[in-house]
Amino acid sequence: MELxxxxxxxxxxxxxxxxxxxxGTCVTLEQQPNAADDVAVYIPLYxxxxxxxxxxxxxxxxxxxxxxxxxxxxxxxxKHLSKEALEAAAEPDDLSEWADMQFLLWDAQRRxxxxxxxxxxxxxxxxxxxxxxxxxxxxxxxxRLHIKEQSAPVVPEEITDESxxxxxxxxxxxxxxxxxxxxxxxxxxNGGKS
Numbered sequence: 001m002e003l004x005x006x007x008x009x010x011x012x013x014x015x016x017x018x019x020x021x022x023x024g025t026c027v028t029l030e031q032q033p034n035a036a037d038d039v040a041v042y043i044p045l046y047x048x049x050x051x052x053x054x055x056x057x058x059x060x061x062x063x064x065x066x067x068x069x070x071x072x073x074x075x076x077x078x079k080h081l082s083k084e085a086l087e088a089a090a091e092p093d094d095l096s097e098w099a100d101m102q103f104l105l106w107d108a109q110r111r112x113x114x115x116x117x118x119x120x121x122x123x124x125x126x127x128x129x130x131x132x133x134x135x136x137x138x139x140x141x142x143x144r145l146h147i148k149e150q151s152a153p154v155v156p157e158e159i160t161d162e163s164x165x166x167x168x169x170x171x172x173x174x175x176x177x178x179x180x181x182x183x184x185x186x187x188x189x190n191g192g193k194s
Contacts, residue, residue: 013046058106065107077108158182 017026018035020042027035027042035042069076081104088097109119133146160178 013049015044016047017045018042019045061103061106062110065103072111074108074112077104077111080104081108158185 015036017028018032019026022041026045029035032042036044081101084097084100084104088094088101091097130146135144135146138144
């Protein structure tokens with residue numbers, strides 16, 4: 001993956017010199033006009049591509065954040081992120097709110113010690129999970145909540161005539177109450193199947 005990124009970046013890179021394979025000297029096209037064409041003798045040398053603007057801003061923000069907020073963990077930026085998300089939801093065309101969210105996400109990620117590679121791998125896994133989930137019909141302006149399956153039903157404890165009589169102070173209908181309660185409990189345990 002890294003080699004592919006370097007190869008793509010080199011497509012935009014500018015040749016600055018040519019290295020003679022045999023003598024080890026570097027020349028420019030002004031010094032050796034045929035160097036670009038003579039691949040048997042010369043190897044092109046490229047300038048490092050400039051750092052993409054986004055990465056430069058990311059580093060600059062990290063420096064500013066460290067100076068401004070000090071050595072703190074990711075929780076503060078994450079809580080602030082939730083506030084900015086609500087502001088962006090109120091004004092989705094305001095790019096400054098989107099910028100704030102990106103800064104806070106970068107800051108929280110960096111302060112948690114999470115790399116871009118770790119995030120990418122987690123995103124691959126999470127996308128696979130999300131694709132398997134059942135989603136309700138989306139409604140514009142509403143959060144998208146997946147339909148969660150409970151790993152196990154929440155079932156109350158079985159009750160007895162004695163425990164119910166104590167709770168209900170000896171009422172005669174305690175036995176019927178217990179029978180109804182336990183029938184509901186059994187149905188829950190059987191997934192609604194009798």
